[in-house]
Amino acid sequence: MATTRGEPVPMREIVGDAIRAPSAHNVQPARWAFRRADARVALLRDPARSLPVADPTSRDEAASLGAALEGFAIAASTRGLAVHGLVRNEEAARAFGANVVGGFDVVATFHLADGVSPDPLAPCVDRRRAWRGQFGPADEAEGAIARFADAANAHDAMILGRELAPRIATLIDRATWRFERRADYHAELWEWLRLDPRDPRYRRDGLTAEALLLSAPARAAGRVLMRPTVFRVLQATGLGRHLVSERAATESAACFICHCSPADRDPFDVGRGMYRLWLAATAAGLVLAPMSAIVDDADTRVIVEQALGLDASRRLTQVFRAGTIRGEPPRSPRLPVEEMFVEL
Ligand SMILES: Cc1cc2nc3c(=O)[nH]c(=O)nc-3n(C[C@H](O)[C@H](O)[C@H](O)COP(=O)(O)O)c2cc1C
Numbered sequence: 282m283a284t285t286r287g288e289p290v291p292m293r294e295i296v297g298d299a300i301r302a303p304s305a306h307n308v309q310p311a312r313w314a315f316r317r318a319d320a321r322v323a324l325l326r327d328p329a330r331s332l333p334v335a336d337p338t339s340r341d342e343a344a345s346l347g348a349a350l351e352g353f354a355i356a357a358s359t360r361g362l363a364v365h366g367l368v369r370n371e372e373a374a375r376a377f378g379a380n381v382v383g384g385f386d387v388v389a390t391f392h393l394a395d396g397v398s399p400d401p402l403a404p405c406v407d408r409r410r411a412w413r414g415q416f417g418p419a420d421e422a423e424g425a426i427a428r429f430a431d432a433a434n435a436h437d438a439m440i441l442g443r444e445l446a447p448r449i450a451t452l453i454d455r456a457t458w459r460f461e462r463r464a465d466y467h468a469e470l471w472e473w474l475r476l477d478p479r480d481p482r483y484r485r486d487g488l489t490a491e492a493l494l495l496s497a498p499a500r501a502a503g504r505v506l507m508r509p510t511v512f513r514v515l516q517a518t519g520l521g522r523h524l525v526s527e528r529a530a531t532e533s534a535a536c537f538i539c540h541c542s543p544a545d546r547d548p549f550d551v552g553r554g555m556y557r558l559w560l561a562a563t564a565a566g567l568v569l570a571p572m573s574a575i576v577d578d579a580d581t582r583v584i585v586e587q588a589l590g591l592d593a594s595r596r597l598t599q600v601f602r603a604g605t606i607r608g609e610p611p612r613s614p615r616l617p618v619e620e621m622f623v624e625l
Pocket residue numbers: 301302303304305306307341342344345348409410411412413487488492570571572573574611612613
């Protein structure tokens with residue numbers, strides 16, 4: 282493996298850092314290939330790791346792939362390497378000479394060029410994690426919010442204050458239930474829930490009991506109640522609504538960070554920007570949880586867009602609840618780095 286200067290490319294190390302990028306339901310759709318002959322890297326998509334029900338337009342998948350690319354670029358920068366000449370989709374397939382490599386779709390391809398300095402957000406890659414619990418006292422987060430506010434514009438972010446927490450808690454729960462009351466939606470979520478640490482997949486992917494902050498009794502209850510055959514009864518009676526409620530965590534937020542992307546930005550680039558925003562908030566000392574149901578449910582998205590006063594040039598592409606906590610959020614699993622490569 283060689284860069285433009287003929288030195289070996291530390292692909293394994295770069296990908297080992299890049300896998301910390303977030304992905305919807307932690308499905309981890311990204312794979313990587315490196316072609317020695319022309320030192321070209323390809324970002325690939327695993328078609329088996331998609332969410333056809335929750336993500337019918339593949340928007341979240343594209344955002345997750347964009348975040349993976351951004352993660353790769355940040356990791357490469359710490360080795361003095363820059364992503365150079367990035368092309369995507371058909372152009373990428375043309376440049377790589379194939380649409381599909383090893384059963385994976387070619388999404389993007391690029392070279393690595395020497396001579397770049399480390400991305401200032403690199404130190405936050407390992408610290409950034411989703412936090413699904415309640416936050417500490419809001420006044421303790423004031424300094425972190427002020428630090429992030431300085432960087433907000435550069436990350437297409439707008440901040441909503443905690444006085445809106447009760448309203449946003451109602452909106453997220455209503456939007457979540459619009460999806461979760463559907464049998465097909467819940468069945469797909471169940472496929473990615475990892476509620477039993479003895480499950481061999483527990484250390485590979487999906488949403489683990491630890492990442493969801495479930496106590497031992499809650500895990501045991503969840504294994505029964507979230508099972509689609511049982512959850513169906515809770516859907517019919519409406520009781521399931523309480524089980525998937527995010528009200529307590531949302532009401533405790535110190536602020537809400539809204540990612541407001543330019544309206545013409547495609548989901549892949551939205552994902553790149555969203556990951557950088559999350560890292561910048563981490564750098565400021567905040568912990569975040571995305572609330573995608575707010576943007577996935579069109580009615581709810583419009584309500585928040587109006588509260589933000591967005592004009593037609595911007596679109597609400599994510600809402601995070603944010604605050605500070607004592608300690609750190611749990612680290613969610615990733616696939617082994619060896620499985621991330623396609624050998625050419
Ligand atoms: C496009 C996208 C949408 C996401 N939506 C949600 C969400 O609605 N709720 C949530 O709790 N986490 C959401 N996440 C966070 C992922 O579940 C999380 O990144 C993944 O489980 C890996 O965990 P980590 O971020 O702690 O490394 C989303 C992530 C991405 C990239």
